[in-house]
Amino acid sequence: xxxxxxxxxxxxxxxxxxxxxxxxxxxxxxxxxxxxxxxxxxxxxxxxxxxxxxxxxxxxxxxxxxxxxxxxxxxxxxxxxxxxxxxxxxxxxxxxxxxxxxxxxxxxxxxxxxxxxxxxxxxxxxxxxxxxxxxxxxxxxxxxxxxxxxxxxxxxxxxxxxxxxxxxxxxxxxxxxxxxxxxxxxxxxxxxxxxxxxxxxxxxxxxxxxxxxxxxxxxxxxxxxxxxxxxxxxxxxxxxxxxxxxxxxxxxxxxxxxxxxxxxxxxxxxxxxxxxxxxxxxxxxxxxxxxxxxxxxxxxxx
Amino acid sequence: xxxxxxxxxxxxxxxxxxxxxxxxxxxxxxxxxxxxxxxxxxxxxxxxxxxxxxxxxxxxxxxxxxxxxxxxxxxxxxxxxxxxxxxxxxxxxxxxxxxxxxxxxxxxxxxxxxxxxxxxxxxxxxxxxxxxxxxxxxxxxxxxxxxxxxxxxxxxxxxxxxxxxxxxxxxxxxxxxxxxxxxxxxxxxxxxxxxxxxxxxxxxxxxxxxxxxxxxxxxxxxxxxxxxxxxx
Numbered sequence: 001x002x003x004x005x006x007x008x009x010x011x012x013x014x015x016x017x018x019x020x021x022x023x024x025x026x027x028x029x030x031x032x033x034x035x036x037x038x039x040x041x042x043x044x045x046x047x048x049x050x051x052x053x054x055x056x057x058x059x060x061x062x063x064x065x066x067x068x069x070x071x072x073x074x075x076x077x078x079x080x081x082x083x084x085x086x087x088x089x090x091x092x093x094x095x096x097x098x099x100x101x102x103x104x105x106x107x108x109x110x111x112x113x114x115x116x117x118x119x120x121x122x123x124x125x126x127x128x129x130x131x132x133x134x135x136x137x138x139x140x141x142x143x144x145x146x147x148x149x150x151x152x153x154x155x156x157x158x159x160x161x162x163x164x165x166x167x168x169x170x171x172x173x174x175x176x177x178x179x180x181x182x183x184x185x186x187x188x189x190x191x192x193x194x195x196x197x198x199x200x201x202x203x204x205x206x207x208x209x210x211x212x213x214x215x216x217x218x219x220x221x222x223x224x225x226x227x228x229x230x231x232x233x234x235x236x237x238x239x240x241x242x243x244x245x246x247x248x249x250x251x252x253x254x255x256x257x258x259x260x261x262x263x264x265x266x267x268x269x270x271x272x273x274x275x276x277x278x279x280x281x282x283x284x285x286x287x288x289x290x291x292x293x294x295x296x297x298x299x300x301x302x
Numbered sequence: 303x304x305x306x307x308x309x310x311x312x313x314x315x316x317x318x319x320x321x322x323x324x325x326x327x328x329x330x331x332x333x334x335x336x337x338x339x340x341x342x343x344x345x346x347x348x349x350x351x352x353x354x355x356x357x358x359x360x361x362x363x364x365x366x367x368x369x370x371x372x373x374x375x376x377x378x379x380x381x382x383x384x385x386x387x388x389x390x391x392x393x394x395x396x397x398x399x400x401x402x403x404x405x406x407x408x409x410x411x412x413x414x415x416x417x418x419x420x421x422x423x424x425x426x427x428x429x430x431x432x433x434x435x436x437x438x439x440x441x442x443x444x445x446x447x448x449x450x451x452x453x454x455x456x457x458x459x460x461x462x463x464x465x466x467x468x469x470x471x472x473x474x475x476x477x478x479x480x481x482x483x484x485x486x487x488x489x490x491x492x493x494x495x496x497x498x499x500x501x502x503x504x505x506x507x508x509x510x511x512x513x514x515x516x517x518x519x520x521x522x523x524x525x526x527x528x529x530x531x532x533x534x
Contacts, residue, residue, distance in 0.1 A: 151358075
């Protein structure tokens with residue numbers, strides 16, 4: 001007998017989905033309008049139909065490096081009181097303090113950020129963190145970045161493993177200028193050589209250099225979480241002009257992405273990361289994005 | 303004109319190893335495996351622990367020596383050790399400074415790589431670093447300076463023992479006064495010198511070379527290996 005969602009049939013013109021379990025939906029707390037406050041934001045996230053929330057260390061006042069353990073526990077209580085769970089702990093702090101920095105003091109801070117992510121993930125009851133592993137610049141070349149990141153992550157993987165947390169290195173292809181192809185990323189993970197370190201795949205970040213569905217196929221069980229957004233391909237990134245857009249508005253091949261998720265048996269979190277914000281009625285974006293994720297999960301794509 | 307030949311790069315102490323014929327091949331000095339006890343060592347890499355602030359620099363020098371099959375060990379230099387490398391040094395404890403000075407007196411070549419590039423001018427570590435260089439090696443340095451942002455890449459231009467361009471390490475410690483020859487510049491600023499001290503030779507690097515060795519910069523390796531007269 002078919003279990004619910006084990007095989008979902010959708011109307012003609014659409015395609016089949018075969019998943020043993022539903023994927024879950026989350027969205028970042030950094031999407032909550034700045035003047036809303038946590039509780040109002042959590043209420044919106046729940047009402048919009050999400051299962052969880054991604055917490056960004058360093059982005060919002062309720063979750064900073066200086067936030068104490070007891071405050072973190074209180075944060076978890078508020079999330080769970082709202083009927084949600086924490087999907088994962090992310091951070092943008094590594095853009096300013098990368099693991100690949102030449103200055104040892106900056107690297108020490110970068111390592112401390114990852115350690116705090118691991119600690120808070122445990123406190124928040126989740127098992128995954130997002131790390132922007134390295135940053136290639138004109139000044140700090142690729143070879144250095146690669147080696148520093150491998151060494152740092154080898155060391156941090158032991159900490160993560162002890163805590164039962166997986167480090168997901170995000171593919172920020174264009175912004176990092178690092179690990180630009182799926183094979184390259186796989187080699188990187190091979191070199192780190194730890195089951196506690198995988199990929200936090202962002203299907204919007206691949207731009208013109210490849211196809212998200214191929215990244216999904218190649219990394220399969222190493223995917224810790226998936227960031228979801230769409231991308232306007234063939235535009236490049238020019239200054240502050242974002243190429244990211246809402247799900248289904250861009251050029252990602254969503255049926256192919258959905259098929260690849262089924263192929264590799266991914267049934268984890270889909271975390272919406274919307275760079276383009278609604279200028280008016282910002283709460284509407286939460287609802288629209290949730291509906292888009294529902295259609296992606298259900299495979300209702302023509 | 304620089305009067306110290308590449309052959310002499312490894313220090314006059316090598317001449318005391320009578321069985322060796324020049325050009326000096328450090329690979330043939332003491333077939334000492336890592337961790338072994340056979341003397342003499344071709345090269346001692348001095349790990350200053352917490353005072354060696356550029357840890358990857360140690361790995362860089364070690365990997366380059368290993369690639370060139372030059373026996374080395376992380377240790378304090380023995381009296382007859384012809385080559386002593388001190389990677390990424392910030393504060394150099396007085397005992398270590400004495401050992402380096404003794405090595406120079408005994409004819410060794412000492413490569414002293416400054417790890418002060420990221421230090422702040424007023425920090426205790428930098429002031430100690432500057433004072434030690436002045437007191438022990440008669441080298442005066444200026445405040446660390448950034449090479450970035452730059453037009454193009456601010457390569458470090460070495461003129462000795464080979465002319466090569468090596469990747470910069472973002473910041474340098476400029477050399478103001480010294481008793482020898484400038485062997486590298488960054489945009490015209492002297493950042494590395496060699497000078498005679500005692501019967502030996504001191505090579506001071508104000509732009510870290512070890513990280514470039516570590517990340518596989520071919521020209522950095524060429525500078526070191528050709529300088530050692532041990533083409534690998």
